[in-house]
Amino acid sequence: MPSWLTLLIAPFIVLNVVIVMVTYVTLLERKFAARMQSRIGPYRVGPHGLLQPIADALKLMMKEDVVPTAADRRIYNLAPIVFLIPCMLIFATIPFAPGLGVADVNIGILFFLAVSAMEIVGLFMAGWGSNNKYALLSAMRAVNQIISYDLPFIFSALVPVLLAGSLKMSDIAAVQQGSLLKWFIFYPVIGQLAFIMFIVSTLAAENRVPFDILEAESELVAGFRVEYSGMKFALIQLGEYAHMIGSSFLGALLFLGAWSGPGPEYLGPIWFLLKAMFFFLVVTWIRWSFVRIRVDQILALSWKALLPATLGLLIMTAVVVVWRTSGIP
């Protein structure tokens, strides 16, 4: 197979897998939340509600597409796409097993972090273009929040990078192979702290409760997507969940040893998926047990606590790494 063909086929497969995953991750979340709340969850469509996501997707496709008369049409229509593209691009550098990925570039982590920060452009366009006060407030909050939480997010993601000594994702995964204790989450003190901070900043970057002030349906109805309907709404939803799954994979790769696990090597991607889903469920668990905090409290938490803490941790990690590699006892 010529190499240019691989370059076309691989993203095609990854994109489709991500879309299927998004549909089923919503079902997983709904079932999980339902169990937490002593409910059953989706049950009617297909056995145990297994066809529910497909029914939802079909419903969204058939919905009327409403554009508010006062909206800025070009920005309004473009926003879902601008939002979706970075959310899908983050999968480009994730290796799902040794050698199995779209592009395992040597600045993989950097690419991931940079692209995932780009989603704010789409968010703001959606909020601004809708010409709705709720959407505008939500867009304002989005800019505040994502700028504040990108730094802690990056700093906490850089801790495993320092420990592994590489920005390449497959290198970071390779360092953690072999035994459970090599996973960076089990790295004494630093690993656990970085993992907790990573989860907190992931929650904020993904706009999940307790940091979901952009959506905040009890205050801003649905935030930046209040005017969207039909397929455009579906695209925003798709982007949001894709971003969440991408971050879950990143978390599993950085801290949980990626594809390391018992059994033959071809089970690697399965292990990776299971770990990513574990990470996703932790985030979901937090989402369904906390109330959201206020915008000023969110900013204070970021600038006064999380940012200094992650920065300190990063410096500490650097010191530890230098100390261990220099051979000084």
Added chain:
Amino acid sequence: MLDESTVSRVEMDWSGPERLTMNMGPQHPSAHGVFRAIVTLEGETVVAVDAVIGYLHRCHEKLSETLTYAQYPSIASKTDYVAAMTSEFAYVLAAEEIGKIEVPKRAQYLRVICAELQRIASHLLWLGTWCMDMGGALGGGATIFLYCIRERELILDLFEALVGARLLYGFFQVGGTRYDIPDGWAQQCRETVDVIDSRVDEYQQMLEQNAFFLARAKGVGIVSRELAEDVGIAGPLLRGSGVNWDLRRTAPYSSYQDFDFRVPVETDGDCYARYRVRMAEFRQSIAIIRQALDKLPAGPISSRPALKSVAQIRIPKGEAYARVEGPRGEVGTYMIADGSAKPYRMKWRGASFSNLAILPHIIPGHKVADVVAIMGSVDPVFGEVDR
């Protein structure tokens, strides 16, 4: 469209170029019914709020003039549909006061049991919706909400066994109650309050050890004692501001003096204080129900003959104001009777209506997110505000 001249705006000291006027309601996820708050924002901070009510007006007071004393208690339920028993209670008390009608002890105790069960059910719904306001229907708030609804369901089951209805009851009648408790009901009631007693512990653990909940509730929407007394709020709001005022204690009706209970008072005046008051009221209501079930005397449930026609009850000429302590505060009816089977005129005093008046005093200066938290802590029911 509202005429601009009829709209009053609370203006505060302010100087700056940009302000945003935003409608929250009448159709809004946190409006608790149909309430419209016109908020003026500076960035995220609310500088003024204007409350618009009246979207749920159903002419209850006029309606009462066309319905007999036997018919209206079922309709009175609909003023405050979250605590339907309370409104019926106030109505029959007023009629009994004018007619000097004695109520048998057993009926009084049954009334107390139902009123207290209703208070628990109402507070459960309040806790759920308030947390949903703060935590979102797609987040931790919905979890608490569903837990609360699960427990409220148990109480509705009790009411269903007693009356046959789950939301609007018609249990109270002038002179007593309409039904006696069925066999086994007392035992079921005891078990239910035991379950709720243990579940309230769970809620308290879940919420009071949750830093995010505390951050949202503490120090938000402070009502000082002076402000509370000036505005004339009632119920848990008033007690959350340090005023020890509970009609069950200060003006006992329906044998409340027979029971041993405490009136919870908190002094902070913020959302958390109101939460604490209501959580303590769960316990007190449970204690009252247990005592009432223990002491429930035998005897008739009504001092009047069983109803055979709707116009059977006639109240002599006179007027009276009767009030009860509802879950949201003082619920009162002022009734003028003219000797016929229908009141000549009747006026409702809804607790939610007067409690709502506190909003423009405490909301300005808070963030948008606090508006819904404060509104939820006031616990308005719009059926009672607009009547």
